[in-house]
Amino acid sequence: MAKKEYAFYPGCSSQLKASASNYLVSTNAMCKSLDIKLTEIPDWNCCGASVGYCEGGELPRIAINARNFAQAETHLPGQDIVATCAACWLGARESKERLDGSAQLMKETNEALAAAGLHYSGGANVRHMVEVLIEDFGYDGLKQPMKKSLEGIKFAGYVGCQTNRPFGIDGESFENPLYLDKMVETFGGEALTTYDQKVTCCGGALAFSEPEKSQKQIRDIVESAYDHGAEMIVTPCPLCQANVEVYQSEINKKQGTKFNMPVLYYSQLMTIAYGGSAKEAGLNGQLIRAEKLEKIAGK
Amino acid sequence: MSNANVQAVARYQNDFLREVEERVEEGHMVKMCMQCGVCAGSCPFGPDWEHSPQKIFMMIRAGKRDEVLGSDSMFMCTSCYSCIVRCPRELPITHIMHGLANYAHRLGLAPKGQPTREFATLFWNNLVKKGRVNELTLTLGHYFTNGLVSGIKTALGMQRIGLGLFLAKRLNPMEIFGGHGVKDLKGFHAIVAKAKEIEDRKKGFTA
Amino acid sequence: MADNKFAAYICSGCGLGDQLDIKTLEKIALKEGKMQVVKSHPFLCNAEGVQMINDDVEKEGVTHVCIAACSRRSKTEAFHFPTVAMSRANLREGVIWVVAAGEAHDEVRQEMADDYVRMGCAELKKMKLPAGNPDKAHSKRILVVGGGMSGLTAAFEAAEAGYETLVVEKQAQLGGWAANLWKRVPFKAPYTEPQDTGLADLAAKVGSHPLIKVHLNSTVAETAGAPGRFAVKIAQESGAVTEETVGAIVQATGFTGYDIAKLPELGGGQANVVDQAGLESMARAANGATIKRADGKDVKSVVFLQCAGQRDDSGKHLPYCSGHCCATSIKQAMYFKNANPDIDTVVVYQDLRVPGMGEDFYRSAQEKGVTFTKGKASGVESSGNGCKVSFRDLILDEETSINADLVVLATGQVPSAGVELDAWTEVTNAADGGSAEAKQQKIVMHKSSVLNLTYRQGPDLPQFKYGFADSHFICFPYETRRTGIYAAGPVRRPMDLLQATEDATGAALKAIQAVENASLGRAAHPRSGDLSYPLVRLEGCTQCKRCTVECPFGAIDEDEKRFPVFNEQRCRRCGTCMGACPVRVISFENYSVDTVGSQIKAVDMPDEFSERPRILILACENDAYPALDMAGLSRTVYSAFVRVIPVRCLGSVNTIWITDALNSGFDGVMMMGCKKGDDYQCHFVKGSELAHYRMSKIGDTLTQLGLEPERVVTQEVAITDNQRVVTLINDYVAQINELGMSPMKGFN
Numbered sequence A: 001m002a003k004k005e006y007a008f009y010p011g012c013s014s015q016l017k018a019s020a021s022n023y024l025v026s027t028n029a030m031c032k033s034l035d036i037k038l039t040e041i042p043d044w045n046c047c048g049a050s051v052g053y054c055e056g057g058e059l060p061r062i063a064i065n066a067r068n069f070a071q072a073e074t075h076l077p078g079q080d081i082v083a084t085c086a087a088c089w090l091g092a093r094e095s096k097e098r099l100d101g102s103a104q105l106m107k108e109t110n111e112a113l114a115a116a117g118l119h120y121s122g123g124a125n126v127r128h129m130v131e132v133l134i135e136d137f138g139y140d141g142l143k144q145p146m147k148k149s150l151e152g153i154k155f156a157g158y159v160g161c162q163t164n165r166p167f168g169i170d171g172e173s174f175e176n177p178l179y180l181d182k183m184v185e186t187f188g189g190e191a192l193t194t195y196d197q198k199v200t201c202c203g204g205a206l207a208f209s210e211p212e213k214s215q216k217q218i219r220d221i222v223e224s225a226y227d228h229g230a231e232m233i234v235t236p237c238p239l240c241q242a243n244v245e246v247y248q249s250e251i252n253k254k255q256g257t258k259f260n261m262p263v264l265y266y267s268q269l270m271t272i273a274y275g276g277s278a279k280e281a282g283l284n285g286q287l288i289r290a291e292k293l294e295k296i297a298g299k
Numbered sequence B: 001m002s003n004a005n006v007q008a009v010a011r012y013q014n015d016f017l018r019e020v021e022e023r024v025e026e027g028h029m030v031k032m033c034m035q036c037g038v039c040a041g042s043c044p045f046g047p048d049w050e051h052s053p054q055k056i057f058m059m060i061r062a063g064k065r066d067e068v069l070g071s072d073s074m075f076m077c078t079s080c081y082s083c084i085v086r087c088p089r090e091l092p093i094t095h096i097m098h099g100l101a102n103y104a105h106r107l108g109l110a111p112k113g114q115p116t117r118e119f120a121t122l123f124w125n126n127l128v129k130k131g132r133v134n135e136l137t138l139t140l141g142h143y144f145t146n147g148l149v150s151g152i153k154t155a156l157g158m159q160r161i162g163l164g165l166f167l168a169k170r171l172n173p174m175e176i177f178g179g180h181g182v183k184d185l186k187g188f189h190a191i192v193a194k195a196k197e198i199e200d201r202k203k204g205f206t207a
Numbered sequence C: 001m002a003d004n005k006f007a008a009y010i011c012s013g014c015g016l017g018d019q020l021d022i023k024t025l026e027k028i029a030l031k032e033g034k035m036q037v038v039k040s041h042p043f044l045c046n047a048e049g050v051q052m053i054n055d056d057v058e059k060e061g062v063t064h065v066c067i068a069a070c071s072r073r074s075k076t077e078a079f080h081f082p083t084v085a086m087s088r089a090n091l092r093e094g095v096i097w098v099v100a101a102g103e104a105h106d107e108v109r110q111e112m113a114d115d116y117v118r119m120g121c122a123e124l125k126k127m128k129l130p131a132g133n134p135d136k137a138h139s140k141r142i143l144v145v146g147g148g149m150s151g152l153t154a155a156f157e158a159a160e161a162g163y164e165t166l167v168v169e170k171q172a173q174l175g176g177w178a179a180n181l182w183k184r185v186p187f188k189a190p191y192t193e194p195q196d197t198g199l200a201d202l203a204a205k206v207g208s209h210p211l212i213k214v215h216l217n218s219t220v221a222e223t224a225g226a227p228g229r230f231a232v233k234i235a236q237e238s239g240a241v242t243e244e245t246v247g248a249i250v251q252a253t254g255f256t257g258y259d260i261a262k263l264p265e266l267g268g269g270q271a272n273v274v275d276q277a278g279l280e281s282m283a284r285a286a287n288g289a290t291i292k293r294a295d296g297k298d299v300k301s302v303v304f305l306q307c308a309g310q311r312d313d314s315g316k317h318l319p320y321c322s323g324h325c326c327a328t329s330i331k332q333a334m335y336f337k338n339a340n341p342d343i344d345t346v347v348v349y350q351d352l353r354v355p356g357m358g359e360d361f362y363r364s365a366q367e368k369g370v371t372f373t374k375g376k377a378s379g380v381e382s383s384g385n386g387c388k389v390s391f392r393d394l395i396l397d398e399e400t401s402i403n404a405d406l407v408v409l410a411t412g413q414v415p416s417a418g419v420e421l422d423a424w425t426e427v428t429n430a431a432d433g434g435s436a437e438a439k440q441q442k443i444v445m446h447k448s449s450v451l452n453l454t455y456r457q458g459p460d461l462p463q464f465k466y467g468f469a470d471s472h473f474i475c476f477p478y479e480t481r482r483t484g485i486y487a488a489g490p491v492r493r494p495m496d497l498l499q500a501t502e503d504a505t506g507a508a509l510k511a512i513q514a515v516e517n518a519s520l521g522r523a524a525h526p527r528s529g530d531l532s533y534p535l536v537r538l539e540g541c542t543q544c545k546r547c548t549v550e551c552p553f554g555a556i557d558e559d560e561k562r563f564p565v566f567n568e569q570r571c572r573r574c575g576t577c578m579g580a581c582p583v584r585v586i587s588f589e590n591y592s593v594d595t596v597g598s599q600i601k602a603v604d605m606p607d608e609f610s611e612r613p614r615i616l617i618l619a620c621e622n623d624a625y626p627a628l629d630m631a632g633l634s635r636t637v638y639s640a641f642v643r644v645i646p647v648r649c650l651g652s653v654n655t656i657w658i659t660d661a662l663n664s665g666f667d668g669v670m671m672m673g674c675k676k677g678d679d680y681q682c683h684f685v686k687g688s689e690l691a692h693y694r695m696s697k698i699g700d701t702l703t704q705l706g707l708e709p710e711r712v713v714t715q716e717v718a719i720t721d722n723q724r725v726v727t728l729i730n731d732y733v734a735q736i737n738e739l740g741m742s743p744m745k746g747f748n
């Protein structure tokens, strides 16, 4: 397979020792197996996330995203920007689309960028890692480096919101996207295709500010996974992963449930399937251990 | 009343719809809502909203400025985008909600102490400070916004989460003292300041 | 004509030969069916097979042909022998495709085929080749009543197709309602702006068309006759009367607006409250500039109240939706916005109904800044120099109000369909009984009549609920129960201009079809082209009037001695009169009490102990029989104990067939007809209903015979019910098995 190169936008939560650092670790391992070269956008900054709206406003949010585009365009010419975080992808892609759609906005944005001596001329596609995997490699391509099967593990594919809406992956339906299930099946796992909380919102950033309401969402998501016989939840989004994993103990404490469902990234599954170690897959970063996966990794 | 608010009231008199169209992100689309209610049925926190997006749009058209800008409903938006993908009229509902929240916040009319408003402000300030988000200061900051005592209580309550993440090497206490950040901070700040200046000019926030 | 010669042709193609014993079928046709020629062919519908039949007809003098092959609905082009009488025995869709496969069913399958061959031969023996009505009617002129958008369109379309046309318009000028409009709702892409009505242009084209004659200030004083020979008296306001002969009539008499004086609660009667028609006049006066009120003030704010006096469930106002008024209000709101975008325009609606491309128009109005508020108005008071509209906001769930310079009420369409026939009959009866008051009323009614038909059934088209003119809205929109008279436009259902023009075009084509058929002595729709027509043996008639009353199409008048007078051109050949006649003196050459009765008697009846019941199905040929064929096409198995006979309409079923069937040992009779009632699907409107009614009276006969009432059932079947018919059959067979065999077997 020819080496593929992308401008990598890791996002805040994937930084070393941040909440999604296990995502970053496993992504690196996964990319190695697929011969993908990720080059971090030099001196990238935060995307503003969705919750940035309140104080941030429209133009500042677009401008900081444009700063990243400008950096990528200058230093990594011709490469698509790839984000692993759903919110980063969304924030960046939304900014890009608005800039593409309005010369006025582009002008104002460049006026702001000029304050730091930067300029953005409209290049650099913004894509999500999953998009790259499915569109550039395809399920068959992803299967090639596979060394171990995830046979015998039942996964609830929790897609959540922002990798799904409003842009979607690979033209799939918003109400019942199948790509995560297909990925699970590609690596030999059992996908619970009837899992009905697939696209339910986990509460997003409001997990912090509205814990009660968000935990109700999370409870539905985990409970339904149990009801469908899932052993693990797999997700493409760091916020989903964190919310759904982290708050299980809190919900258990408050509501007397006995949730203990591991929540993983697709990249962790793939790293194991590609023969990587538990450490390479970032499994040591789980709050709720994924023992069955660890076992496969150890084989 | 804040200065900006006084000016806005004077400028638009009773035409709140026009005010929204000119000053709120994607506000020009509000008039295109056909009141089908699909968005209202799609919100994850729907039952907790006092005014669903559908109602907010109707209220804007009915000129209910104070109720809309004083509502805490916009802050209940989780940015799940369910409404956007389902709206038959393709209104960018999420963005309008964000835009309204931002506008209400900037005019000083948004409800005081609204937790998401506080958190979102904290988030942005945290981001602007370093160019990247510093999760620990963010979470700590958040749990202390309600005053020290309740903050300590919440923080203690959430301790197991923090501790768990810490043990799993996913939360770095050292971030309080520095942590991640953009190298060209000066440039970054200049961009944010300039963008804010342009936007304020455009939306009439400057005197 | 020379002697009759009967022939049967049995096909062994399509698998018939593999599943059936063709030799046996041949023998039955010869011996029992008494056919003089019997031939089989491996592929009857191919050129060679057809040639074989043609040769027999031409060289051997065959006059009657029974085709034992596929359904009568298949291969109609191949089996088109216009010079002979023909019956079809349905061995493919009716037997091999529906009887369970396998040897175990060989016997019942063969029995079924044997019976269908017997029935086909028996029917043929009673048939005659229809000679066609000698009494042809030749006028091909078309009369259009009403000179509005619908009427002008119908006249223009008919004339462009080469037919001479007369237009009768009550007013002094052409145009009707549409002439009052400033603009119309767009009917062409991009559907964003009001458009010119195009009426002036159309009226001019009609006025100058060489084939069109326009009568202004005129009404129809009398219509007598039938398609192809209507005698019409056109009365001018001045009193002059012109007599004309026409072949068909299009009634496009439109509607009037609901009177806003009946809506005081919504401000009807107040100075600054108008209806949509009122607003059109104001807009025409403004001619594109800002619209002014009656008092000369510029309108700076306007509120439209939708559904004013419509969709009303209190019983006070119109219960229905007029369909056009949402789009009309959108258009009118644009009149204001286009003149000055700062004018406040609010549309208060409960549901915004904009069919067709109306959504685009609605969006365009939103883009222009028209405010749409979901609410229900509760009152309009005059306030200051304008109005205060109170309403309940249905989204915010609160009582609220707005002030406006002008309020526009979106009122509904009230059809101008003439006299309501039930009321007419009542008044006529009272008048005949000698009531002076009723006689007076009858004169008044005559004045309000549109067509003044001299039919015994009354002076106008029958009406639906809410007073709309008759229309077979499910299957054939412009058809009315008065053959040769077609309703078009809002007189038959509420509609907008675009729909009205389409309607008018359709009605014009129907009228053309009617005059052409009448001139050839053939039936009009839906048995278009049928040459048979009802023949009556008046010697046997008891003057019971059943045929005159039950004919759904008003085709039968009465003479002075109360004998029925058939107007063949008005007749649709449904056979309802034949079904009604207690002394069975009405028949068609190719469809009669005997053609069906002989088939019933031809069925070979197994004895009481055979455990093989026989069930007769009389299936309407319009919906039920096709549904059965479709069941065959999808190879859905049903009981082999049924024998199906198609009938023109359930209305043509004479009760003698039922008693004959039960007497000859059938264990049950099932009738399958179209949906009846207000939302009927019966091609002949009333046939199915009449059959249900007649069968509800058959109970006595059954009791006399000592039979259970379940032995005769009636079902409503739609053409799409191809799976349901199977369930109906199988359930009924099971029910009959429960009941046990008919005790009537073996008595004859």
Ligand code: SF4
Residues within 6 Å of the ligand: B032, B033, B034, B035, B036, B037, B038, B039, B040, B053, B054, B057, B086, B087, B088, B089, B090, B091, B093
């Ligand atoms: S879904 Fe869209 S059109 Fe429907 S009420 Fe919501 S915003 Fe309006």
Ligand code: SF4
Residues within 6 Å of the ligand: B039, B042, B043, B044, B045, B053, B076, B077, B078, B079, B080, B081, B082, B083, B084, B093, B094, B097
């Ligand atoms: S994006 Fe916001 S407004 Fe839209 S459905 Fe989600 S929470 Fe509701």
Ligand code: SF4
Residues within 6 Å of the ligand: C011, C012, C013, C014, C016, C042, C043, C044, C045, C046, C069, C070, C071, C074, C075, C092
């Ligand atoms: S289509 Fe009819 S006539 Fe032709 S071969 Fe088949 S059964 Fe015979």
Ligand code: SF4
Residues within 6 Å of the ligand: C306, C307, C308, C310, C311, C320, C321, C322, C323, C324, C325, C326, C327, C351, C352, C353, C410, C412
């Ligand atoms: S078209 Fe609109 S205004 Fe007219 S009756 Fe129907 S819903 Fe009411």
Ligand code: SF4
Residues within 6 Å of the ligand: C534, C550, C551, C552, C553, C554, C555, C556, C566, C570, C571, C572, C573, C574, C575, C576, C577, C578
């Ligand atoms: S009942 Fe039918 S067949 Fe008989 S006269 Fe009337 S239309 Fe003709």
Ligand code: SF4
Residues within 6 Å of the ligand: C536, C540, C541, C542, C543, C544, C545, C546, C547, C548, C564, C577, C580, C581, C582, C583, C584, C585, C586
């Ligand atoms: S139904 Fe028969 S008997 Fe009665 S009037 Fe008609 S033709 Fe005569």
